[in-house]
Amino acid sequence: MEIIKNFLEVIINIYSNNPKLLLQTIILITLSILIKIYYIRFRGFMGEFWVKLELRKLPKDKYIILNDIMIKDENGTHQIDHLVLSKFGIFVIEMKNYYGLIKGKEFDNKWCQYLGKNKSYFLNPIHQNFGHIKSLSSLLKLDDKYFISVICFSNQAKIDVKSNSIVTQVDYLNDEILKYKGFLVNNDIKELSKIIIQNNIGDKSLRKQHIKDIHVKIKFDKELENNMICPKCGNELVERNGKYGKFIGCSNFPKCRYIKK
Numbered sequence: 001m002e003i004i005k006n007f008l009e010v011i012i013n014i015y016s017n018n019p020k021l022l023l024q025t026i027i028l029i030t031l032s033i034l035i036k037i038y039y040i041r042f043r044g045f046m047g048e049f050w051v052k053l054e055l056r057k058l059p060k061d062k063y064i065i066l067n068d069i070m071i072k073d074e075n076g077t078h079q080i081d082h083l084v085l086s087k088f089g090i091f092v093i094e095m096k097n098y099y100g101l102i103k104g105k106e107f108d109n110k111w112c113q114y115l116g117k118n119k120s121y122f123l124n125p126i127h128q129n130f131g132h133i134k135s136l137s138s139l140l141k142l143d144d145k146y147f148i149s150v151i152c153f154s155n156q157a158k159i160d161v162k163s164n165s166i167v168t169q170v171d172y173l174n175d176e177i178l179k180y181k182g183f184l185v186n187n188d189i190k191e192l193s194k195i196i197i198q199n200n201i202g203d204k205s206l207r208k209q210h211i212k213d214i215h216v217k218i219k220f221d222k223e224l225e226n227n228m229i230c231p232k233c234g235n236e237l238v239e240r241n242g243k244y245g246k247f248i249g250c251s252n253f254p255k256c257r258y259i260k261k
């Protein structure tokens with residue numbers, strides 16, 4: 001008891017002699033509490049922030065950078081994290097702020113994130129990005145061979161992904177982009193970026209609707225899965241034996257590679 005009392009007295013002495021320090025401590029504690037509460041959101045924000053900062057280092061006369069673009073096509077809306085337009089190609093960047101070990105293959109339906117003993121699946125971001133490229137290709141009336149898919153993870157992630165398309169981390173993002181040196185796009189990239197900006201959905205309520213639509217789709221897919229119907233192609237889901245034991249997959253394999261989580 002005596003020790004605690006002495007300790008508190010010392011603390012009170014320090015702070016009463018230095019009110020500035022007290023204020024600093026309060027700010028620091030408040031900030032750390034806020035960061036803990038908003039950690040996930042903050043991490044996401046920082047991830048986007050680092051990518052933006054990195055992309056800004058690209059030579060401005062050769063690369064046009066567009067961030068957080070939302071465009072609409074007949075399949076719905078597409079949210080594209082970052083776009084880099086250049087004569088060397090149009091880089092479509094999907095940012096994933098995931099930590100831990102990331103495992104997957106180019107054509108798998110789902111990839112896996114290992115965080116210690118925890119394992120969780122997420123949709124293959126290459127597939128997701130391919131949807132974005134398709135919608136951009138139809139918007140710009142450009143063949144999809146001019147688009148380059150880039151999946152970018154945070155620097156803290158450890159990546160074990162077999163893929164021919166780019167899967168990288170923030171620190172290596174520009175190196176990957178700068179590897180493309182040959183002229184690929186003949187169109188005026190300023191004109192292309194103008195078309196994208198004109199079609200960008202800036203309206204907040206429309207963006208909210210997009211997020212709602214995604215949630216409805218996930219719920220709908222789950223219901224189909226429960227009824228043993230493949231959400232991807234509509235064929236029957238069946239139990240199959242794989243390298244790592246039994247799993248539920250599409251009966252239309254290998255045409256459809258859907259796997260139930």
Ligand SMILES: [Zn+2]
Nearest residue numbers: 230233250256
């Ligand atoms: Zn299927």
